[in-house]
Amino acid sequence: MENPIDLETRPDCAVIALHSVTREYTGHAGTVRALDHASFSIVAGEWVAITGPSGSGKSTLVNLIGCLDRPTAGELRIDGEDVAKMSATELDRFRADKIGFIFQQFHLIPYLSALENIMLAQYFHSMTDEKEARAALERVGMGHRAEHLPSELSGGEQQRVCIARALINNPPILLADEPTGNLDAANQKIVAELLQDLHAHGHTIVMVTHDPEMAGLAQRKIALSHGKVFCHPVGGPVVSLRK
Amino acid sequence: MSRLSMGALLRRSLIHRRARSFSALIALTVSAAVVTALLTLYADLDSKLHHEFRTFGANIVVTASDSSKGLPSDAIGTVRTAAGADANAAEFGYAVATTDRGTPVVVAGTDFSAVRTLNSWWKVDAWPSTADPSAALLGQRAAQFVADEHNLQLTFGDRPITLHGTGRLHTGGDEDSRIYVPMQVFTTWTWAKPSVIEVQVPGGEARVESAISRLRQAMPEAKVQPVRQLVEGESRIVDKTHALMYGAVLLIALTVAVSVLATLSASVLERRRDFALMKALGGSHSTLMAMFLLEALILAVGGVVAGFVIGSAAAWTISQLDFHTATLPRLGVMPLVLLLNLLIAAFAALLPVRVLRRLEPAALLKGE
Numbered sequence: 001m002e003n004p005i006d007l008e009t010r011p012d013c014a015v016i017a018l019h020s021v022t023r024e025y026t027g028h029a030g031t032v033r034a035l036d037h038a039s040f041s042i043v044a045g046e047w048v049a050i051t052g053p054s055g056s057g058k059s060t061l062v063n064l065i066g067c068l069d070r071p072t073a074g075e076l077r078i079d080g081e082d083v084a085k086m087s088a089t090e091l092d093r094f095r096a097d098k099i100g101f102i103f104q105q106f107h108l109i110p111y112l113s114a115l116e117n118i119m120l121a122q123y124f125h126s127m128t129d130e131k132e133a134r135a136a137l138e139r140v141g142m143g144h145r146a147e148h149l150p151s152e153l154s155g156g157e158q159q160r161v162c163i164a165r166a167l168i169n170n171p172p173i174l175l176a177d178e179p180t181g182n183l184d185a186a187n188q189k190i191v192a193e194l195l196q197d198l199h200a201h202g203h204t205i206v207m208v209t210h211d212p213e214m215a216g217l218a219q220r221k222i223a224l225s226h227g228k229v230f231c232h233p234v235g236g237p238v239v240s241l242r243k
Numbered sequence: 244m245s246r247l248s249m250g251a252l253l254r255r256s257l258i259h260r261r262a263r264s265f266s267a268l269i270a271l272t273v274s275a276a277v278v279t280a281l282l283t284l285y286a287d288l289d290s291k292l293h294h295e296f297r298t299f300g301a302n303i304v305v306t307a308s309d310s311s312k313g314l315p316s317d318a319i320g321t322v323r324t325a326a327g328a329d330a331n332a333a334e335f336g337y338a339v340a341t342t343d344r345g346t347p348v349v350v351a352g353t354d355f356s357a358v359r360t361l362n363s364w365w366k367v368d369a370w371p372s373t374a375d376p377s378a379a380l381l382g383q384r385a386a387q388f389v390a391d392e393h394n395l396q397l398t399f400g401d402r403p404i405t406l407h408g409t410g411r412l413h414t415g416g417d418e419d420s421r422i423y424v425p426m427q428v429f430t431t432w433t434w435a436k437p438s439v440i441e442v443q444v445p446g447g448e449a450r451v452e453s454a455i456s457r458l459r460q461a462m463p464e465a466k467v468q469p470v471r472q473l474v475e476g477e478s479r480i481v482d483k484t485h486a487l488m489y490g491a492v493l494l495i496a497l498t499v500a501v502s503v504l505a506t507l508s509a510s511v512l513e514r515r516r517d518f519a520l521m522k523a524l525g526g527s528h529s530t531l532m533a534m535f536l537l538e539a540l541i542l543a544v545g546g547v548v549a550g551f552v553i554g555s556a557a558a559w560t561i562s563q564l565d566f567h568t569a570t571l572p573r574l575g576v577m578p579l580v581l582l583l584n585l586l587i588a589a590f591a592a593l594l595p596v597r598v599l600r601r602l603e604p605a606a607l608l609k610g611e
Contacts, residue, residue, distance in 0.1 A: 059605065059606075062605070063605035066523070066605070068522075068523060068603075068604050068605040069605060088527075088528065089527055092522070092525055092526070092527040092528075093525065093527075095523070095525050096524060096525020097525075101523050101524075101608075103608055105608070107516060107519075107520045107608055109517055109520065110259065110517075111255045111256060111258070111259030112247075112252075112255060116246075116247050119246070119247040120247065120252075120521070120524060121524045121525075122247075123247050123252075124521060124524045124525040124526045124530070125524070125525055128246070128247045128248075130246060165524075177608075
């Protein structure tokens with residue numbers, strides 16, 4: 001459901017803005033429309049939960065917001081830039097600057113220590129800085145495990161390292177894909193608290209989740225069904241894409 | 244402080260996947276070793292093969308146009324000068340004498356010292372001493388025509404001579420039916436002159452032909468003929484050996500390339516998620532490909548270093564066993580070995596690089 005928003009209220013705050021974004025995949029079986037004319041905006045500092053059943057288009061949406069993919073049609077602006085028009089190289093650079101990824105399966109490089117995994121994000125962004133990387137680990141309560149390999153860390157610890165890695169280059173957007181999907185209750189609580197803390201410090205968080213409890217922590221939810229934005233918005237600030 | 248560099252990443256990655264890295268390194272080492280060994284041997288092949296062919300005896304025969312007159316008196320000196328310093332030559336004179344059993348036998352006068360060098364392939368029990376003017380060498384069959392080879396009595400026309408056999412000769416050819424005596428004894432006894440000079444010129448067909456034309460110029464009154472079969476055979480064998488070595492190098496390179504291709508492909512497939520993550524963190528296609536190709540390059544260079552040492556040792560051993568001479572390591576083959584290994588690694592990396600290009604980080608990181 002398209003929902004034109006009042007641009008006049010918060011024109012400078014839309015860190016993510018989709019206007020009639022469509023993503024289609026063409027395969028042997030024909031063309032599948034994974035995202036169908038999606039339109040919404042997310043303002044800076046907002047915590048948004050994206051929910052929906054499997055196959056609803058959540059992953060497609062995350063790929064687009066994460067600059068890992070480009071829309072087939074429509075306009076997608078991130079931090080004011082139209083990513084649909086960027087070249088692959090520009091998109092790589094843009095992604096390193098603007099997006100911090102938090103994955104369900106953590107995806108830490110197995111042969112690098114916790115500290116080096118964070119420095120890897122610095123390496124692909126600009127320059128490595130061990131002091132900053134250690135500070136990021138301290139921030140998620142993992143300073144004492146800096147030299148440990150991922151295989152020596154618990155799931156919750158790996159997810160905290162993953163969060164520290166997402167934060168290291170100060171991206172305006174944190175994109176969390178089922179951040180607690182692989183964690184037990186205790187670690188889920190730790191990660192939830194971390195995200196709350198980050199939100200309190202002004203980070204914009206876009207979180208895909210199946211977990212109603214986690215979704216409840218967000219300021220608002222964007223529900224997807226069959227590629228359409230189904231329920232939007234549920235409270236929070238309102239921004240229009242129209243210029 | 245920067246402690247995470249491309250080099251550190253590559254090193255850690257190679258060590259982490261040590262079994263896979265080792266397997267690729269082994270393949271590239273094998274290729275470098277075999278190519279080093281073949282190229283090292285190849286560099287020496289001509290001289291070694293020609294050296295081997297020298298043991299087959301003469302490849303040029305100089306004969307008197309009129310066998311009854313024989314060759315000029317200093318023919319052997321002329322031949323040696325014209326054929327070159329590294330040529331071997333031995334003169335022969337032939338006559339038919341009668342043994343003490345009344346059996347006709349071919350007696351050949353020659354210089355034992357020169358024949359021994361020229362026909363090193365002859366099987367001789369004991370060579371006659373050059374200092375012993377009455378020593379004779381009896382062919383295996385000729386020995387059966389005499390009553391006592393230690394008291395050898397021969398008659399040429401009405402001129403008898405007594406010699407003593409020192410050993411027997413086995414060649415499987417006409418030589419087995421002859422009795423060889425010192426040239427000076429032969430000429431004094433039979434009054435015949437040397438009529439044949441056998442010459443062995445080292446080198447390929449071209450060198451032999453060149454020697455023939457010099458000999459023809461120097462001795463217009465004599466017939467100078469190549470032992471065609473041997474000269475052409477030698478040339479054919481050298482050419483075929485070269486072709487065989489090239490073929491072996493290509494075959495090995497191809498086999499190793501397929502093996503390394505499989506290893507590198509498996510390596511990329513194993514690490515698709517790592518590469519996808521790096522891409523999600525902002526790594527460009529070119530950076531990821533550079534990382535991957537650099538990894539293949541490190542393995543190729545490592546393979547060359549280890550392969551050169553092993554290959555040089557193998558070449559030395561083969562040379563010792565087959566040619567009885569040492570072949571020292573040749574640094575000159577290193578650039579070729581390196582080039583070949585880099586080509587193999589580059590070829591083997593083609594498919595994995597395609598996999599990298601088609602990487603879909605979103606799906607991979609989602610676990611799909």
